[in-house]
Amino acid sequence: MPEVRLTSNKMIKVEDLQFQYPNSDVKTLKGLSFSIERGEVFGFLGPSGAGKSTAQKVLYKILQGYTGRIEIEGKDLKDWGKDYFSKIGVGFELPNHYLKLTGRENLALFGSFYPNSAIKDIRELFEMVELQDAMDKPVEAYSKGMKMRLNFIRAIQHNPDILFFDEPTSGLDPVNAQKIRNHILDLKANGKTIFVTTHSMHTADELCDRVSFIVDGELRATDSPQTLKDQYGKEEVRVELKSGEIKEFALPSIGENQAFIDFLKSGEVSHIHTLEASLDEVFIQITGQTLHV
Amino acid sequence: MKNIITLSVADFKLIFRDPSLRSFLGLPILLFALVIWLLPYLAQTYPGFEPYISVFMVVAAVENTQMFSFISSMVLIDEKENSVAQVYGVVPLSNSEYLLSRLAIPYLFTVCLNVILFIVQPFYHIGLIENISVSMLVGLIVPVYVIGINSIVKNRMQGMVYIKAFNLIVLAPIAAFFIPGKWEWIFGLLPSHWVFQSIQNLTNGEEVWMNLLIGFVFLMIMFLLLSRHFLKKHFN
Incomplete structure (x- = not known):
């Protein structure tokens, strides 16, 4: 079972969350327990069909009929009224906009449901994701990447405290994916609580303070990416010479390791790299499954 | 009120920018032209046509509902198909506000069209209270x-099929006007039967309140039951 830290600064607390779709024979979520601190970026890392999106949908109240307990700022999720939706912002996995309306019209329409004082300037939002030249074009003329960026700014336009991002870099080219990751880190710097689901090791590694590995509706491990990598990787360095000879050396006190120094001098070095595990490798070790399913 | 106006403006933009929907806005004009000019001409030219004018008024009034139906x-099927409906599930808009925002203007527009239809038709004198x-x-x-349609269908293609089926169901009680004896009451199982009988009584100058009451109760119960089912599905 993953550790649930009990402090007073919890934004989201989930205990024994179970959920089964009405037309399914098996539970999609099988007793998840986790908590997210205020200002933390927390990630669910898992393959497709693991239950990542379902867990988020329960948390943003699209799916009802769960068992277990969910608290948002110490208040049961079931006791939150429609004011809950002013507190949260949701970045969906796939683009979902009115195709016949322009980007500006789409944003203004959904922004109109929030108090005016909370809404950010539309032009600034479009400039933030470099869509300002397309803001008055119908969304049907947007590429998938542009639509995803529109998803992103729609989620944050009312300045919510809690943000849910489902595969936030899906469909984006590497440059725009990096920009979105940077924007998410900016949101964290502004104190937002962020819950990300992803099957991208890179996204989880770069964004998340803590990640949970989720497989078949169960959490298998929860910790910071670095701790997980340290725990499952080797504190060693691998040296490869151009001659093809390879040796591994322990990292502690490597500067005083005479064997290491002698090996470096014995030929021309081709590569040196640490044997820290990637999150992908840690995931496989813990769950026995790959992320890219 | 602000939400109703905002969503109605957005809906009209969607309708005007979609040629397949925009063309339907012309339907009432055609219908009014038929009632004001063609029906009187037919009644005058073919005397055997006159007893059926009230049936044509029933069809005309119901066809007025078909435009916004x-x-x-x-619009809602497109919203579901493009997953925009999901976004309405995570904004501070209650279910009743959502339904009111999406359905109030089409309802009021249709009511106005029929009030005007009953005023401009040249055959019957109809009191304003009964008319409204x-x-x-x-x-x-x-x-x-x-x-009803949006509780069942998942995409535009399915929608087209079910819309044809729904049109048949709505218009089926027309047959009651041609069936002798008490068999016509079998159509009372369909809510539109009570609507048709109300219009028929209205045009014949007969008492309308009993049919009105049954029709209102029937349609409101159907609406409440269907909207529960619709709201469970639409935002997922």
Whole structure:
């Protein structure tokens, strides 16, 4: 079972969350327990069909009929009224906009449901994701990447405290994916609580303070990416010479390791790299499954 | 109120920018032209036609509901198909506000069209109170139809098929006017039967309140049941 830290600064607390779709024979979520601190970026890392999106949908109240307990700022999720939706912002996995309306019209329409004082300037939002030249074009003329960026700014336009991002870099080219990751880190710097689901090791590694590995509706491990990598990787360095000879050396006190120094001098070095595990490798070790399913 | 106006403006933009929906806005003009010019001409030219004028008025009033029944159904189907409906599930808009925002204007528009239809038709003298009351009942076909269709279909293709089926169901009680004896009451199982009987009584100068009451209760119960089902599905 993953550790649930009990402090007073919890934004989201989930205990024994179970959920089964009405037309399914098996539970999609099988007793998840986790908590997210205020200002933390927390990630669910898992393959497709693991239950990542379902867990988020329960948390943003699209799916009802769960068992277990969910608290948002110490208040049961079931006791939150429609004011809950002013507190949260949701970045969906796939683009979902009115195709016949322009980007500006789409944003203004959904922004109109929030108090005016909370809404950010539309032009600034479009400039933030470099869509300002397309803001008055119908969304049907947007590429998938542009639509995803529109998803992103729609989620944050009312300045919510809690943000849910489902595969936030899906469909984006590497440059725009990096920009979105940077924007998410900016949101964290502004104190937002962020819950990300992803099957991208890179996204989880770069964004998340803590990640949970989720497989078949169960959490298998929860910790910071670095701790997980340290725990499952080797504190060693691998040296490869151009001659093809390879040796591994322990990292502690490597500067005083005479064997290491002698090996470096014995030929021309081709590569040196640490044997820290990637999150992908840690995931496989813990769950026995790959992320890219 | 602000939400109703905002969503109605957005809906009209969607309708005007979609040629397949925009063309349906012309339907009432065609219908009014038929009632004002063609029906009187037919009644004058073919005396055997006159007893059926009230049936044609029933069809005309119900056809007025079909414009927004089709348009609003397609707008909501598109919204579901493009997953925009999901976004409404995570904004501070209650279910009743959402339904009111999407259905109030089509309903009121349809009521107005029928009030005008009963005023401009040249065959019967109809009191304003009865006119407005019956038009309000006829207009209820729109929300029930839209919510009914959207409780079942998942995409535009399915929508087209079910819309044809729904049109048949709505118009089926017309047959009651041609069936002798008490068999006509079998159509009472369909809510539009009570709407048709109300219009028929209205045009014949007969008492309308009992049919109106049954029609309102029937359609409101259907609307409440269907909207529960619709709201469970639409935002997922």
